[in-house]
Amino acid sequence: MDVNAYAAPAAGAPLAPFTVRRREVGPDDILIDIKFAGICHSDIHQAREEWGGAIFPMVPGHEIAGVVTAVGSNVTKFSVGDHAGVGCFVDSCRECDNCKAGLEQYCVGHMVVTYNSTEADKVSPTYGGYSTHIVVDQGYALRIPDGLALDIAAPLLCAGITLYSPLRHWNAGPGTKVGIMGLGGLGHMGVKIAHAMGADVTLISHSPGKEDDARRLGADHFLLSSDKAAMSAARNSMDLIVNTVSADIDLNRPMSLLGLNGTMCIVGLPEKPLSVGAFTLTGQRRSIAGSNIGGIRETQEMLDFCAEHGFGSDVEVIAVQQVNEAWDRVVNSDVRYRFVIDIASLND
Template identity: 65%
Template structure:
């Protein structure tokens, strides 16, 4: 066991504070990573404040982890000391179910994936995330960060990047497709970049036009305010795919009206409250209402390579660990462009 510094929420809704945690000894197939940067995801806030249900405390959030390999187990073949690596939202799964064998570890049916934090590992011990100096992870759940990506802008790709890349690929965003992104936050700005790089015609649907200039610079072709009722009249029946990145309840019937026949509305943002739906909104037009999690390990590596190939990471604001609680409040106020990243050297 190794003692490392970390920032943790001692209880639900409590401010995060500096503490120490124990990391397991490096096993045969483990990789010890010196964490350099950790992104702050809205889901960190949901879980630290028990917005998604009962959680495990003390909690060290963080599943957007970028760092450098410091030690490897005797059986590790994929990585060596000094490699630039990342860890996303999961650190293990059953590895035996059909989904795990198909590279869909995020949808593991053999007990579910083991989250990077707020979960129990195979030994029944709590997992602790990336707001810390080091982490030990099985090599099969570690990905390589290409040399073309700086570690700070790569960190948010381990959640925000793959969470948007996976559904955009699955629903065939590309040339000839009209794709709308709901929300221009941490996930939304990555969705715009990725959809544009895939060749789709990209529209941002945001509450206001406050971030319009940013959206167009990042690759959007069009930008509309959803607070304007005329938006829904003008864009009715327009899109092949709508990707919702917001974590607030939406008027789903209103947004489904924007889909073409056979279009899909896909949720990657997860509101804490239930949402209402008139089923005629999907029946008329053979439309789909769907959701998507993160991506498997292989797809996450594919996403990182794709982003490096196209020369972009996340748009970030680098902060010290002492600013985490302030950053949480600013995320809730939509006051970040577009992802806070913690310099873990400041922990």
């Protein structure tokens, strides 16, 4: 079936109307009428070929929320009318140890990314959520709980799970002290989720103007990274820091905030290699680690958790015709905290 979309025709070119050919609904597939698609900074990196390996024309979008309008003959997880979402991948090898463990995001076979990738045949390109419809295997779709509005749910499929997974893995909760570095699309979800988990939450930022928002979102403390006295006073005080910053920064000072056996988990993606001194790590047996989105089971758990606690992402809804302007604003950090495209505007 042919569907309306917005695509980058070439690296760095403005997005423009495009027609996508979606496969017919197979026995294990569902058809989703996309209502909202979140804008992730990685959409911009890939469409501008800043990470290499780009496939054009490219239809970005891996924060997809909509309504199921058709189901295949073998489908048991969804019915027509259900709210459903699609995140950063739409298939994987299903055979490696990671896939079998429900950690499909770490597939070592062929993980089929939602866009800028190829299907299981390794030939057919994938197209993302800046489009009116998507066909996906039921095993790689997520059920969006009834109490979660689709516009604020869409960014959870990337930004939400990117923070939920490390917070869960490192056991954030009552009695733990968690730092969130950066208050953007990722960081604001980190503050919300860590607070809902019951952790003592500190937002670490170089922007003093973000303190009020940090506390509104659930931070118990605000730490200005340029305040040397405050940073010194907070040394050795945290169990976990989730670093959402994508700028190139010296990690030694924020790492010193970690206490014995503390971990800094990297989820932001700076261009240059990370820099941290050996003494910073050895002094308190500190660790530095990374985390990448989440598997299907954990992502569903995250959606249910957010619905149970009554929150989604803070969003600014735009028409698709505003997407190029919105991308420029994302690059300039001029959004609080996630743009979401109203896909109905694709038919205007």
